[in-house]
Amino acid sequence: xxxxxxxxxxxxxxxxxxxxxxxxxxxxxxxxxxxxxxxxxxxxxxxxxxxxxxxxxxxxxxxxxxxxxxxxxxxxxxxxxxxxxxxxxxxxxxxxxxxxxxxxxxxxxxxxxxxxxxxxxxxxxxxxxxxxxxxxxxxxxxxxxxxxxxxxxxxxxxxxxxxxxxxxxxxxxxxxxxxxxxxxxxxxxxxxxxxxxxxxxxxxxxxxxxxxxxxxxxxxxxxxxxxxxxxxxxxxxxxxxxxx
Amino acid sequence: xxxxxxxxxxxxxxxxxxxxxxxxxxxxxxxxxxxxxxxxxxxxxxxxxxxxxxxxxxxxxxxxxxxxxxxxxxxxxxxxxxxxxxxxxxxxxxxxxxxxxxxxxxxxxxxxxxxxxxxxxxxxxxxxxxxxxxxxxxxxxxxxxxxxxxxxxxxxxxxxxxxxxxxxxxxxxxxxxxxxxxxxxxxxxxxxxxxxxxxxxxxxxxxxxxxxxxxxxxxxxxxxxxxxxxxx
Numbered sequence: 058x059x060x061x062x063x064x065x066x067x068x069x070x071x072x073x074x075x076x077x078x079x080x081x082x083x084x085x086x087x088x089x090x091x092x093x094x095x096x097x098x099x100x101x102x103x104x105x106x107x108x109x110x111x112x113x114x115x116x117x118x119x120x121x122x123x124x125x126x127x128x129x130x131x132x133x134x135x136x137x138x139x140x141x142x143x144x145x146x147x148x149x150x151x152x153x154x155x156x157x158x159x160x161x162x163x164x165x166x167x168x169x170x171x172x173x174x175x176x177x178x179x180x181x182x183x184x185x186x187x188x189x190x191x192x193x194x195x196x197x198x199x200x201x202x203x204x205x206x207x208x209x210x211x212x213x214x215x216x217x218x219x220x221x222x223x224x225x226x227x228x229x230x231x232x233x234x235x236x237x238x239x240x241x242x243x244x245x246x247x248x249x250x251x252x253x254x255x256x257x258x259x260x261x262x263x264x265x266x267x268x269x270x271x272x273x274x275x276x277x278x279x280x281x282x283x284x285x286x287x288x289x290x291x292x293x294x295x296x297x298x299x300x301x
Numbered sequence: 302x303x304x305x306x307x308x309x310x311x312x313x314x315x316x317x318x319x320x321x322x323x324x325x326x327x328x329x330x331x332x333x334x335x336x337x338x339x340x341x342x343x344x345x346x347x348x349x350x351x352x353x354x355x356x357x358x359x360x361x362x363x364x365x366x367x368x369x370x371x372x373x374x375x376x377x378x379x380x381x382x383x384x385x386x387x388x389x390x391x392x393x394x395x396x397x398x399x400x401x402x403x404x405x406x407x408x409x410x411x412x413x414x415x416x417x418x419x420x421x422x423x424x425x426x427x428x429x430x431x432x433x434x435x436x437x438x439x440x441x442x443x444x445x446x447x448x449x450x451x452x453x454x455x456x457x458x459x460x461x462x463x464x465x466x467x468x469x470x471x472x473x474x475x476x477x478x479x480x481x482x483x484x485x486x487x488x489x490x491x492x493x494x495x496x497x498x499x500x501x502x503x504x505x506x507x508x509x510x511x512x513x514x515x516x517x518x519x520x521x522x523x524x525x526x527x528x529x530x531x532x533x
Contacts, residue, residue, distance in 0.1 A: 068412035
């Protein structure tokens with residue numbers, strides 16, 4: 058067995074040529090294709106990672122903004138609640154004040170109404186009492202009563218100032234002597250007593266006024282001398298009204 | 302009678318005798334280069350099934366180189382991959398009637414072994430420098446220099462003898478059985494020959510890679526560390 062060194066060398070060259078050729082047409086192109094795809098995949102992955110980072114940042118920003126909006130909403134709600142509470146408090150206080158004022162006014166009005174009603178009732182009662190008294194006094198009319206009123210009239214005239222009595226005597230249209238009924242035979246007595254009290258010759262005319270109930274009064278255009286139960290009752294009524 | 306182990310020159314190109322192994326080698330080279338050219342004409346970013354299969358081959362080879370050496374596979378891919386493909390196709394060419402695989406001849410296996418021997422020197426010098434390569438013979442100590450020198454020759458010798466013995470014996474056995482037992486009986490032996498051819502191609506390529514990486518590693522551990530160029 059021998060080795061052909063020419064053949065050995067030629068085969069070595071053949072294999073070296075084959076290594077070179079396959080390196081150009083097989084190994085390098087396929088390795089380059091793999092590297093190209095890996096770099097493309099890496100570029101896509103990097104772009105996706107960058108996009109992911111951008112998306113994460115945007116998400117964080119949106120989350121932060123949402124939290125801010127929530128906080129602002131809570132603050133706004135709190136402020137609105139406080140403002141509403143303050144407004145309600147003010148309105149409540151105002152309403153309470155107004156209600157108190159109304160209540161006080163109503164109480165005052167009720168009090169005044171009650172007082173008015175009480176005064177009216179008192180006046181009615183007084184009128185009723187005076188009516189009753191007038192009816193009762195009407196039943197008491199008698200010559201003695203009239204004589205008493207005559208005496209009282211004379212006494213009053215005497216107590217008048219001298220000037221008043223003189224003007225009364227000089228009244229141009231005379232003096233009316235008013236009595237509740239016709240004095241009859243008492244006219245002369247009355248006339249005599251009055252003229253004596255006046256101290257002059259006064260012109261006397263007798264006038265009947267049943268409203269007097271009982272009594273004797275002197276009336277001229279500018280002067281009235283009350284002297285009757287009617288006048289007394291009027292005074293009482295006025296006093297009662299003034300008291301009410 | 303001529304020995305079946307002898308190579309018979311079919312014709313001469315000048316002083317160079319052209320044997321059938323050389324012709325078969327040329328044919329295999331033509332088939333491999335033409336096939337590779339046709340297969341890699343239209344590589345795209347989105348691979349077809351064919352491209353995916355080709356990329357699987359390259360990726361598997363890169364993985365093997367990386368697992369064996371721990372280095373980037375690009376500088377060694379062409380040499381180791383071509384060795385594997387050539388030996389595999391050569392071994393499997395015995396299935397074609399009338400074709401004797403080139404690896405069944407001493408010259409071809411010896412040529413491959415010589416190339417591995419030279420590649421160890423080439424890659425060793427390129428990876429660790431001339432000093433580093435020479436110092437790799439002194440690993441683990443100076444006393445081992447004679448043994449390491451002897452080993453660098455004998456391991457390559459054993460590679461080509463292993464490949465030659467396995468392929469040649471397979472061809473012989475199939476030929477003998479075919480001549481004795483007819484057409485169908487050698488088929489199991491041919492199937493076994495396929496497996497043997499694959500395993501031998503794998504062993505040869507892996508051993509070449511181991512020798513290269515061991516030399517580079519020994520050379521680099523013998524000199525101070527320096528930034529290593531990263532190949533793509």
